[in-house]
Amino acid sequence: MTLVRHTLYMTLRHLRELWRQPWFVAVTLVQPVIWLLLFGALFKRVIEIPGFHGRSYIAFLAPGVVVMTAMFSSAWSGMALIEDINRGVTARFLVSPVRREALIAGRILKEAVVVVIQSLIIVALALIVGASFPGGVAGVAALFVISALLGATFGALSNGFGLIMRQEEALIGAVQFIVLPLTFLSATFLAANLIPTWMQHVADFNPVNWAVVAGRSAVSANADWGLIAARAGFLVALLGLSVAFATRAFQSYQRSV
């Protein structure tokens, strides 16, 4: 119970922190809108390629943008932890009886909450510009769960690397190094059968692709729930490993204080 309460306090603290930075909120919301509208317009005609089966490109792209945004915003999670460490806030918590797990869990949970809110906005926008999601409410809900899992995973990884690097510049470099290749080595922008075969094999091991494939299937007319469950399972397993990694990194940070 204490762990749940402490995690909740920390999550609320991080959400409030985010809310206090209106420019940051604006940028994180504008970015997916640009992705959706710009790429939607740029690649409008790719649906004429046979692999797309004539669907609307915005409807095809929207789940990809939801997933990509989940990764992009969560991958920065470790920055705030580094700032907390540098400002002595983390050390203050460590001399209090706060549950140690809550200090990491609160950040991961915050990323999940933010991802769901961003996803809602992106889906609403896609509907406004004329996309339709035949998978219905259940399909969209599944997409949200999957993107929240991915966001939580990247949040945990980012915190873990942040704890190891302890330097904002280093973490920025690492995030930028990882995020774009993961996006383009996936079916985010193009149907899987249109990307080169070797890339498809790489994409099979790419968690971003797991989320895109599962999320896109969930909102489509004939959702493949077996596939969705399998990919969601991979994501849960990866989340578990990422949390374990972040926890270990936090323990080694505690020893070094």
Add this chain to the structure above:
Amino acid sequence: MEHAIEADGLVKSYPKGVTALDGLSFAVAPGSVFALLGPNGAGKSTAVKILTTLAKPDSGAARVADIDVIANPDRVRRTIGVVAQGSSVDIQATGRENLRLQGQIYGMRRHALEQRAQDLLERFGLADAADRVARGYSGGMQRRLDIAMALVHDPAVLFLDEPTTGLDPEVRADMWAEIARLATDQGKSVLLTTHYLEEADQLAEWVAIVDRGKVVAQGTPDGLKRELRGDAIHVDLEREYNGTVTRALSDLEAIRDVAVDGRTLRARADDGGRAVPLVLQALESHGVDVSSVRVARPSLDDVYLKYTGRTFDAADHEWDGRRRLTAAP
């Protein structure tokens, strides 16, 4: 509770062979302000880290409020309040939110917590700024909020690690008044680390001088100074009197180490206040005219010099030098 805090033979070395603590031992009486005084790098902060459960010693034992720090860190955490070196305020949150979160961690009930937060905000002069984000607070305000946060759960033992370093002199004086009140009005046991000699002198009932990870001397500030055997008496004479002055004072038992240098007379006395009239009387009866008299109590700086063979400033600079060497690539 026999001792509020007890450190017994603490040893801690860091990688690269830096010995931070080399058998540090001391005990803090309940309800008193105790100062660990030493230059930068003496090991004070490492001692605080161990006593507040942040770090583990290589060897030695530590107890806070009779609880073993190494065996029961969680119980210790519920008993202590800590003001770290440098502010630990969450600058994205308001003063009130900072206090609220701190209290929630200790499981305080909502109404009691809101009341407590309001009381502390008022007491530390933060009531007007309570609902402003702490990013805009001055250094002194953030420091006061640090102390308020450390007090939210009404801890019995309070650790203040260099609480006034980097503050303006006026703000420092305010902070001293506040710290003094903590022990006298509220019966808290306070461990203060400082590298300001005046701070230890002003606030602490008991001072332990730390040098290179060990306590080299301890006692009340006055007691430590008394070990230097007395006050310095300094007399300015109207003109040079050559041998007359020494002759005039040769029979006085109240003073010793008499030295005359031109128009200046120096001597030491166990009790300067009592010796001065006798000195003046003796000089007058030999026709020596005096223009001014000063009695100086020995300072903690003199004490530090006696026990370490270095002045305090030199030790501080030595550490800066060492740090520059280790920081070089």
